[in-house]
Amino acid sequence: MRIVEIGHTGVGKTxxxxxxxxxxxxxxxxxxxxxxxxxxxxxxxxLAQNISQGxxxxxxxxxxxxxxxxxxxxxxxxxxxxxxxxxxxxxxxxDSEQAxxxxxxxxxxxxxxxxxxxxxxxxxxxxSNQIGxxxxxxxxxxxxxxxxxxxxxxxxxxxxxxxxxxxxxxxxRGFFTAIEASPSISGCxxxxxxxIESHNVEKPLLFALQVAVNLQLKYLEKEIAEHEKMAxxxxxxxxxxxxxxxDIWKTIIEEPTxxxxxxxxxQEVYKKRREYQPIISPVRAxxxxxxxxxxxxxxxxx
Amino acid sequence: xxxCSAIVYGRTYEVDFRFIALPENFTDDDKKWIDNYxxxxxxxxxxxxxxxRFSIVKNSQYCVFGVICLARDLHNVIEETKDKxxxxxxxxxxxxxxxxxxxxxxxxxxEPNIDLFKPLYNYILEQWNTRKKLSSPxxxxxxxxxxxxxxxxNQNYLDIDYKKIRxxxxxxxxxxxxxxxxxxxxxxxxxxxxxxxxxxxNSVSLCLNLTNKSDLENAPFLNVTVNGINSFEIYTxxxxxxxxxxxxxxxxxxxxxxxxxxxxxxxxxxIQKGKINQNVDKNPSIYLFIILFIIFSGLAFSIIFTTIKxxxxxxNNVIIVIFFISLLLSALLxxxxxxxxxxxxxxxxxxxxxxxxxxxxxxxxxxNKNTISxxxxxxxxxxxxxx
Numbered sequence: 140m141r142i143v144e145i146g147h148t149g150v151g152k153t154x155x156x157x158x159x160x161x162x163x164x165x166x167x168x169x170x171x172x173x174x175x176x177x178x179x180x181x182x183x184x185x186l187a188q189n190i191s192q193g194x195x196x197x198x199x200x201x202x203x204x205x206x207x208x209x210x211x212x213x214x215x216x217x218x219x220x221x222x223x224x225x226x227x228x229x230x231x232x233x234d235s236e237q238a239x240x241x242x243x244x245x246x247x248x249x250x251x252x253x254x255x256x257x258x259x260x261x262x263x264x265x266x267s268n269q270i271g272x273x274x275x276x277x278x279x280x281x282x283x284x285x286x287x288x289x290x291x292x293x294x295x296x297x298x299x300x301x302x303x304x305x306x307x308x309x310x311x312r313g314f315f316t317a318i319e320a321s322p323s324i325s326g327c328x329x330x331x332x333x334x335i336e337s338h339n340v341e342k343p344l345l346f347a348l349q350v351a352v353n354l355q356l357k358y359l360e361k362e363i364a365e366h367e368k369m370a371x372x373x374x375x376x377x378x379x380x381x382x383x384x385x386d387i388w389k390t391i392i393e394e395p396t397x398x399x400x401x402x403x404x405x406q407e408v409y410k411k412r413r414e415y416q417p418i419i420s421p422v423r424a425x426x427x428x429x430x431x432x433x434x435x436x437x438x439x440x441x
Numbered sequence: 442x443x444x445c446s447a448i449v450y451g452r453t454y455e456v457d458f459r460f461i462a463l464p465e466n467f468t469d470d471d472k473k474w475i476d477n478y479x480x481x482x483x484x485x486x487x488x489x490x491x492x493x494r495f496s497i498v499k500n501s502q503y504c505v506f507g508v509i510c511l512a513r514d515l516h517n518v519i520e521e522t523k524d525k526x527x528x529x530x531x532x533x534x535x536x537x538x539x540x541x542x543x544x545x546x547x548x549x550x551x552e553p554n555i556d557l558f559k560p561l562y563n564y565i566l567e568q569w570n571t572r573k574k575l576s577s578p579x580x581x582x583x584x585x586x587x588x589x590x591x592x593x594x595n596q597n598y599l600d601i602d603y604k605k606i607r608x609x610x611x612x613x614x615x616x617x618x619x620x621x622x623x624x625x626x627x628x629x630x631x632x633x634x635x636x637x638x639x640x641x642x643n644s645v646s647l648c649l650n651l652t653n654k655s656d657l658e659n660a661p662f663l664n665v666t667v668n669g670i671n672s673f674e675i676y677t678x679x680x681x682x683x684x685x686x687x688x689x690x691x692x693x694x695x696x697x698x699x700x701x702x703x704x705x706x707x708x709x710x711x712i713q714k715g716k717i718n719q720n721v722d723k724n725p726s727i728y729l730f731i732i733l734f735i736i737f738s739g740l741a742f743s744i745i746f747t748t749i750k751x752x753x754x755x756x757n758n759v760i761i762v763i764f765f766i767s768l769l770l771s772a773l774l775x776x777x778x779x780x781x782x783x784x785x786x787x788x789x790x791x792x793x794x795x796x797x798x799x800x801x802x803x804x805x806x807x808x809n810k811n812t813i814s815x816x817x818x819x820x821x822x823x824x825x826x827x828x
Contacts, residue, residue: 148457149526178655182485189487197486198528200458227457383776390730 140219140351142344143244145276146254147269148226151295151333153186153196155254156205156223158333159340161187167341168428170421171210175218179205193335199225202240209348211421217352219249229272245280249354250289250347253277257294257330260307274314281321289350290318290326291343292437297330298338319438325350326437346434349425356422359415363408370404373397444538444583445546448505449564450479451512451532455525456571460578462564464503464537475505477661479533482509482648484656486531488668492650495553495626496662497633499540499645504637506550507535508558515555515562521569534561539583540640547637553630553649607673608632609663610642616657616676621650621666629664733775741767 144152160183163172174180183205186196203223208215222244224237231238245251255268277290292311294303308315308328318326327346332338376382377397386396395403446464453461463472475498482494486509493510512522512530522530535558538546549557564579606628609617619625626649633647644663651657651667657676665676745760745767 148452149524149528176655178653182487186487195526195528197489197531198452198458198524198526200452200483200486201480203484225458227452227459230457383773387772387776 140217140249140348140355141244141247142219142221142250142252142347143224143241143248144222144252144254145224145229145241145245145273146226146252146293146295147229147256147267147273148198150226150254150256150268151195152223152226152254153199154190154333155252155293155295155331155340155343156221157183157186157196158190158337159344160184161191162337162340163344166210166213169211169424170341170345170428171213172344173208173210173215175206175208190333191335191337199223201225202228202237209344209352209421211424214417216418216421217348217355219348219351229269229276242276242280245276246283248288249286249351250291251277252343252347253290253292255292255294256296257303258296258299260294261300261303265310268310270310270314274311274317278314278317281317281324284321284323287323287325287350287354289347290324290437291346292326292328293343294328294330295333298332298334298336300330303330315437325439327439328435328437342432342434345425345428349429352418352422352425356415356418359411359418363411363415366404366407366411370401370408373401373404377401444542445536445549446583447561447564447581448475448479448507448535448537449532449561449578450476450483451534451565452524452530453565453568453571456568456573458532461532461568462561462579462581465580465582467537471503474500475535478505478646478648479507479509481656481660481662482507482533482651483531485652488652489531493555494648494650495630496535496648497550497630497637497645498647498662499637501643502540504538504540504547504645505535506538506557507533508553508555509533510555510558512562512565515559516566521566530565532565534558536561540637544638544640547634551631551634553626606632608636610636610645613644613663614678616660616662616678617664618654618657618670618674618676619664619666620670620672621668625666626650629666633664730775730779733778734772737771737774738768741771 144156146152160172160174163170164184165171174183189196202225205221205223207219207221209217209219224241224244228235228237228241253273255270255273256264259265259267294300297303315326318324329339329343329346331340331343333340374397377386382397386398389396447462448460448464449462450458450460452458460472460476467475478496478498482496489509489511493508493514495508496505498505498507510531512532513519515534516522524530536546536550564581567579606619606625607617608629609615619629629647630649633645636642636645646662647664648660648662649666651665653669654667654676657665657667660678742764745763
């Protein structure tokens with residue numbers, strides 16, 4: 140699973156990641172976050188501690204990839220990769236390596252987090268948010284997205300905004316229409332605050348992962364069903380008279396018999412069920428979280 | 442006279458990171474070459490406070506002496522060292538010396554000294570108020586002035602116990618790591634200068650004071666001092682860091698491929714030689730079959746021989762035919778019984794799975810009876826059918 144975050148420079152992408160990491164160390168509704176690399180863990184914890192004291196991270200100058208586990212009940216459940224970009228990447232042309240990587244990442248993304256400065260939006264500063272560039276980038280990748288993905292529009296610095304109004308989102312109008320028209324993108328808008336006091340921080344990540352983990356569950360179900368179907372098919376064949384003769388011959392020439400294949404398929408079923416079982420309750424909890432909390436939906440694809 | 446040019450990579454008040462200054466003759470390849478080094482030194486930038494990272498990089502054409510540091514280490518006006526979002530700026534500031542033209546300039550860099558790089562901050566200030574990223578950086582000529590910096594005390598230069606240090610000049614697949622201490626920094630810096638002056642090696646690179654080993658991913662450096670290690674180590678570039686555990690990414694493309702493979706098989710169920718999964722477990726009931734076969738064939742022979750004594754009218758050929766038929770029947774019977782015996786094993790595995798399945802909520806039970814096409818057509822309120 141791959142999460143990609145984009146946003147203009149200074150919008151708070153790295154701040155968000157570090158704050159989220161810090162907060163999810165204690166778990167929220169059973170969910171936690173763990174970096175696969177111990178150096179990343181230490182770095183993010185340190186950044187989170189600084190942010191909680193009002194010291195914000197330095198500007199990011201290059202793309203950096205983090206590998207995480209979404210944990211549930213302190214167990215590593217979903218491994219995922221999170222690509223953090225420097226803000227300037229969205230302003231660069233296709234000649235730039237960073238811009239090329241960003242486009243490639245967006246095409247492969249299972250969840251996209253699009254960051255906008257809520258305070259700038261509220262004060263009518265559309266230019267600094269680079270909304271046009273971000274939406275153009277995502278629109279460009281839409282034709283390549285042929286699987287369900289989630290798109291979270293994250294309005295940062297929400298503590299500096301007295302009230303969010305519909306008119307603030309006017310510049311997104313065309314983009315919302317494109318998302319609604321897309322058969323595969325579910326989108327929502329999430330105002331967040333990161334700093335000495337943080338709010339709503341876990342929601343964008345849980346939303347971004349929800350579609351992907353449900354899809355993962357669905358694929359496992361399909362695989363189990365198909366392996367079972369194949370196992371039964373070969374078992375039935377091996378029970379017939381021709382199957383018995385076939386199996387005798389295959390046994391003599393030391394090749395797998397129908398019965399062997401059926402057996403192997405049952406083993407696959409067993410293996411897949413073992414993968415399937417531990418993710419059921421986290422997926423249910425994630426779905427419950429999304430249902431019970433107030434997410435401002437742009438569209439939710441059924 | 443010493444002639445140098447400059448490289449400055451950083452950001453200004455409003456515009457994001459980019460090359461702000463480059464030597465006038467730098468090509469795109471040269472830019473890529475130095476960019477690969479700079480991108481390593483800028484990692485974990487929050488650790489740059491009181492910890493500038495010096496580097497020396499040389500190829501067949503250029504030798505670059507540089508430092509990654511906070512802007513405030515080079516410039517005193519604090520307002521001009523922070524960006525629009527009040528974040529402390531940092532950047533790479535370096536001098537470029539053409540290798541074949543003037544070795545003299547190298548003598549200005551016998552020790553890592555941040556003061557040498559202070560004048561380069563002027564390039565940042567020159568671009569400070571720009572609101573748009575310029576299409577190309579400032580092109581800096583090889584200017585004599587750049588090389589004239591301070592008298593550096595180089596008494597300790599070349600006073601090195603070379604036996605203490607292993608210096609990498611050849612193995613591009615490895616990085617030699619040393620603890621980040623003033624002693625090692627001094628030794629390695631001096632050895633690097635020594636190698637450049639000797640001109641015996643084409644490619645030389647050193648970076649001092651990196652934060653941790655994970656910042657070395659895809660690093661082109663050959664020698665590095667790094668925090669968090671206590672003794673000399675060799676980092677192999679192919680393998681990731683030992684502490685990092687790679688977990689294969691179960692993305693949907695893979696899943697999709699997997700499902701597609703299953704679907705492909707189900708549509709072509711016939712077995713083809715050599716295409717069967719190599720990991721298929723051989724049926725253990727073969728041993729049961731052999732035992733049963735021996736028992737049945739033994740029984741058949743004993744019956745035939747005791748009966749034939751009384752039926753001497755039968756010809757030898759008929760007896761041979763009866764013998765083989767009984768052998769075949771024994772084999773079939775044995776195989777059938779062995780198969781029946783095996784069935785419960787499979788079913789017990791399957792039932793074990795279905796026992797687990799019983800704990801699943803109804804909505805989450807796999808729809809075993811549905812084919813994929815069926816499940817696509819099924820309309821359900823199941824939340825997992827949304828996709």
